[in-house]
Amino acid sequence: MEAILLQILNGLDKGSAYALIALGLTLIFGTLGxxxxAHGALFMIGAFSAVTLSRLLSTSYTVIDESRTDFLGNPLKVEMPYLHDWFGPEFGQAIINWSVPLAILFSIPIMVAVGFAMERGLIKHFYKRPHADQILVTFGLAIVLQEIVKAxxxxNPIPTPAPPAFSGSFDFGALIGFDPLQIMYPYWRLVYFAFAILIIGAVFAFLRFTTFGMVVRAGMADRETVGLLGIDIDKRFTIMFAIAAxxxxLAGVMYAPINSPNYHMGMDFLVLSFVVVVVGGMGSLSGAVLAGFLLGILESFASMAQVIEVVPGINQIIIYLVAILILLTRPRGLMGRKGVMEE
Amino acid sequence: MFGLKGSDFALFLVVAVLTLAAPFILNPFPETSSLAQFNGGYPDLMQRFVIFGIFAIGFNILFGLTGYLSFGHAAFLGVGSYAAIWMMKLLTMNVIPAIIMSVIIAGLFSLVVGWISLRRSGIYFSILTLAFAQMSYALAYSVLTPITGGETGLQPKLNDPRILDAAPEGGRIPQANLFGLDMGESRVWNVGDWAFTFNAGYYVAAVVMLVAFYLSIRIFRSPFGMMLRAVKSNQQRMNYTGLNSKPYTLAAFVISGMYAGLAGGLLVAMDTQVGPERMFWTASGEVVLMTILGGVGTLIGPVLGAGFIKYMENILSKINTTVLEGWFAFLPDGAADAVVAVLGLFVGKGWHLTLGLIFMIVVIFLPGGLVEGGRRMFRGRDRTATRKVKSGQTPPTSKPAE
Structure with a gap:
């Protein structure tokens, strides 16, 4: 029982990342078709905006501390962050430590700008082109973005720590009545999961309960009619693209402490996220979220030592295997709608 | 001639001449000049031109004719490579059994993958093929290590059985050969400052590519090729006329898988080693790139695209900041540094950035690839000429013949 619970928990953080990326992919597909x-590249840009902010915040100058000496007997050189000067050592250090959560605010304008630029500058011209062309041009864009970040x-991966308050693990098992020290779970992963749920809830609520969301949903169902009603649906869809970005x-920002950002993280997640979208059903938002969590947890179960002993290598291929099985038995995915991408 | 129409035969002849004369054509700069680094006429690169040409020709038979975009073709290349290296380890270092086996094994594997993947079309097909390729890659990396050598890959070893070959002499690992003709053997012909390298391996691969190219022309012009085009243009209508499209698409998939296996076998014949990274999905993306860049659905396009990308890869990645500094030394210091810093992003290790940009530009402005670009240049001239003659009449807007 403990083992099962532990694997479910372990699968949640990866599942959250899959679900968030797949949600964005489905939003873009559902609205703009x-x-x-290049969606994985957006995830990567998010993670690197966390890196950038943490670097910006810890910008420092060198001071010579006469009271201490290094091992050669010279006065010690100390890196002094500007923030320590401005806000005092304690509060300044706290800001530096909390750079990843702060990056949430920092990254939103960046992502909105990138999203707008991508949609208006490139993707707009590809609405009428075949899906193969869309795949290819965004694939090229993903390569370009990835190489720019690499340059x-x-x-190398850049470690980006979580705030000290969330470092370490806590005893999840003792909390719900198991023996202590059986199920240890890092705090930050729990934060990530809660954050993902919050974002997913916010997107769904936005689509469900606001007028804007209603118009967008109407546009997803029948774009032409909404346009004939005198609503500038293209503009709303552009905004939805920015929201998806x-x-x-944000998924990338919060993922930075879990896995040190590197330039190919976007591509790594993209391939899996596409599989997730297809398993969930092209065009179905809830399907994407459900499949994201399901596949994350399945992957974590497949990595258990007992499972690998029986079926070696299953942890490497489980997601693809499931995708093949689902596509062959339920061609529209778990919750796919009729008539989406069936030509 | 050989069952080809006049224009096709001319095309084939041009390709044949260019391929066989490649050691001259690709070496236009004397060894002593500073432009010598742009020479592409060394054996390793020339072999890659023709081998990836075969790979792209095969991919084009599937993607260009039927419109099914496979994102997992590198798996067949990888499987072919593994089959070839095992023939070299078990049977003989002669490349013939290795290449034949690689085609057969890749064909069988693509039959299985295609039979399953072709149940779906569009993006689902792409994802299915991608899933199969990623599975093969992951398995080759981990569980199948006894067969694939895992991360280190496979090379011929001294203590391999090689039942058809005589025992190796002097503890040297024997080289891949064609009935005694060593694949690595090169003759260098010095003419003045030029050095032309004729490599046995290259010519073997080039002859194989010409055969593969000839077959692809025959497929394009056959009734079978017409059926595949029908699948691309309107599969539904084709089904309504009572034709079952599945056998045709499956046949196209298997043929292109066999081409990929052939390319994989040739790769092994040239450098006698193989590793799982050959099957990674970026390798599948690369062949898509080659085909698109050259021109999807055209005969010569994939070969051009493969050559272009492999040339860029080799030449651009060789240019480093030192070379750039040498070129721009005539500029004032600050300007030179700036130019070198900017250009440095696009060359050396950053050549993927150039590749991505070229790729985007081609997809955006030139969906038909290099072939379409060339055609437009010629047609543009023709059209202005016709307009002058028949003013007031609109030029024909029919689609160019494939």
Missing amino acids: VVNF VYGA VVAG
């Missing part, structure tokens, strides 16, 4: 292969930040970006 575009298959966006700026280098090829923000969702992917």
Whole structure:
């Protein structure tokens, strides 16, 4: 029982990331009808905006501390962040430590700008082109974005720690009545899961309960009629693209402490997220979220030592295997709608 | 001639001449000049031109004719490579059994993958093929290590059985050969400052590519090729006329899988090693790139695209900041540094950035690829000429013949 619970918990953080990326992909596909292969790159840009903010905040100058000496006997050189000067050492350090959550605010304008630029500058011209062309041009864009990040930040992963308050693990088992020290779970992963639920809830609520969301849903169902009613649906869809970009970006920001950002993280997640979207059903938002969590948890179960002993290598291929099975038995995915991408 | 129409035969002849004369054509700059680094006429690169040409020709038979976009073709290349290296380890270092086996095994594998994947079309088909390729890659990396050598890959070893070959002499690992003709053997012909390298392996691969190209022309012009085009243009209507499209698409898939296997076998014949990274999905993306860049659905396009990308890869990645500094030394210091810093992003290790940009530009402005670009240049001239003659009449807007 403990083992099962532990695997479910372990699958949640990856599942959250899959669900958030797949949600954005489905939003873009549902509204604009575009298959966006550059969505993983948006996730990566989000993660790197966290890196950028943490670097910006810890910008420092060198002071010579006469009271201490290094091992050669020279006065010690100390890196002094500007924030320590401005806000005092304690509060300044606290801001630096909390750079990842702060990056949420920092990344939103970046992601909105990137989203707008992508949609208006490139994807707009591909509405009428075949899906293959859309896939190819966004694939090219993904390569370009990835290489730019590589040129700026280098090829190595950049560790980006979570705030100290959330470092370490807590005893989840003791909390719900199991033996203590059986189920240890890192705080930050719980934060990530809660954050993902919050974002997913916010997107669904936005679509369900606001006038804007209603118009967008109407546009997803019948774009032409909504246009004939005198509503500028293209503008709303552009905004939805930016929202999808923000969702992917925030997923990336919060993922930075879990997995140190590197330039190819976007591509790694993209391939799996596409599988997730297809399993969930092209065009179904709830399907994407459900499939994201399901596949994340399945992957974590497949990595259990007992399972690998029986079926070696299953942890590497489980997601693809499930995708093949689902596509062959339920061609529209778990919750796919009729008539989406069936030509 | 050989069952080809006049224009097709001319095209084939041009390709044949260009391929066989490649050691001259790709080496236009003397060894002593500073432009020598743009020479592409060394054996390793020339082999890659023709081998990836075969890969792209095969991919084009599937994607260009039927419109099914496979994102997992590198798996067939990888499987072919593994089959070839095992023939070299078990049977003989002669490349013939290795290449034949690689085609057969890749064909069988693509039959299984295609039979399952072709149940769906559009993006679902792409994802299914991608899933199969990623599975093969992950398995080759982990569980199948006894067969694939895992991360290190496979090379011929001294203690391999090689039942048809005589025992290796002097503890040297024997080289891949064609009935004694060593694949790595090169003759260099020095003419003045030029050095032309004729490599046995290249010519073997080039002859194989010409055969593959000839077959692809025959497929394009056959009734079978017409059926595949029908699948692309309107599968539903084709089904309504009482034709079952599945056998045709499956046949196209298997043929292109066999081409990929052939390319994989040739790769092994040239460098006698293989690793799982050959099957990674970026490798599948690369062949899509080649085909698109050259021109989807055209005969010569994939070969051009493969050559273009492999040339860029080799030449651009060789240029580093030192080379750039040498070129721009004539500029004032600050300007030179700036130019070198900007250009440095696009060359050396950053050549993928150039590749991505070229790719985007081609998809955006030139969906038909290089072939379409060339055609437009010629047609543009023709059209202005016709307009002058028949003013007031609109030029024909029919689609160019494929």
